[in-house]
Amino acid sequence: MVTTTQDLREIVATVPDPELPVVTIEQLGILRDVRVGPSGHVTVDITPTYSGCPAMDAIRADIVARLAEHGIHSVDVRTELAPAWTTDWITPDGRAALEEHGIAPPGRDTLLSRGRKSHGPAAPIDLTLSVRCPHCGSPDTRELSRFGSTACKALWVCRACQEPFDHVKAL
């Protein structure tokens, strides 16, 4: 019988993200907290990547099911909006797993501008370095579309190997 918060967190942490199944909800940074009350009731806090993330219901159901496999049935999964999710919360091993599966992780250096600063204050997310191709490693890539197959991804293509790839955009 698992009862400690640490045990519970380790169980919940293995739930994969439905849209990026190569990483877990822990690696993606959307699992925020796991608590257990005196009567054994478990509360799990998750946060969406984007306001309209359609995967939240699936994630909630997966967490409940995963805990049920371990005999834990008294569970609340709560969605917290604040603090707002940021790609900085993706763990180093999460970033490595994304790249290994052909998805370029978000940029880390957010100090260099893409060069369009003429309008309004520079916002923290309008800053992207060249994205490295997850297939061949070339930095010679370009954005095809800011909006990709899911809310958190943009569509890029590599000029060196010509392969298109998904890029988790900085947020």
Added chain:
Amino acid sequence: MTTPRVAYALALGDDALVLAQRLGEWVARAPELEEDVALANIALDLLGQARTLLRYAGDLEGAGRDEDALAYWRDDRDFRNALLVELPNGDFAVTMARQLVFAAYQYELYDRLRASSDDTLAAVAGKAVKEVHYHRDHATQWVLRLGDGTDESRRRMVAGLATVWPYADELFQPDDATAALVADGVAVDPPTLREPWTSYVEGVLAEAGLELPEAAAPRSGGRRGLHTEHLGFLLAEMQHLHRSHPGATW
């Protein structure tokens, strides 16, 4: 009970909901596949914002209405969105003109609403401002591309801006319900957004080589439930399924 805070959450939520529905109409009709995806993604962000805001309005109201009840069972006179977001899509340039006007407004709004004394509104804004930054950038790129493109794209961009311009003013009008909330640090005073909005939009138009549209008589009424004839048709499509089959899921 419809308190000022309920009315405010409804207005913000209805703006997002109605524009999400409009943008969804582009899916499979946009000029290129990437735009189908982009507009669907923007619509999804707005829908997510709308769901949280309407759920919050329903909770505050305390009459047992959830987000679905508010989205599907209100008639047009009960919607509080600005007229701008219910305008028909027109051609792609009209849609991009509306996107620029609205996203630039929503960005300034959410940027300030992050500091709201209302924790829920502050959380919604803190999340959404990052998304809307992408929306504004998307519209900006298109206005530059069309305005600074061919004679035909430029002609259409000019016409698109002229179409939506009279509806921008409503976004910045003060109203009684909001005034009470501004004093408590809950809401952002709409008139304070006009200057930063103007500065951004004028910058984009200047870079695109476009003139500011000529001043036209401002159109308003949406915040008071007085809508154009277009909203009724939009709602009929959006609400039909739920009203015919209450609680349907798939």
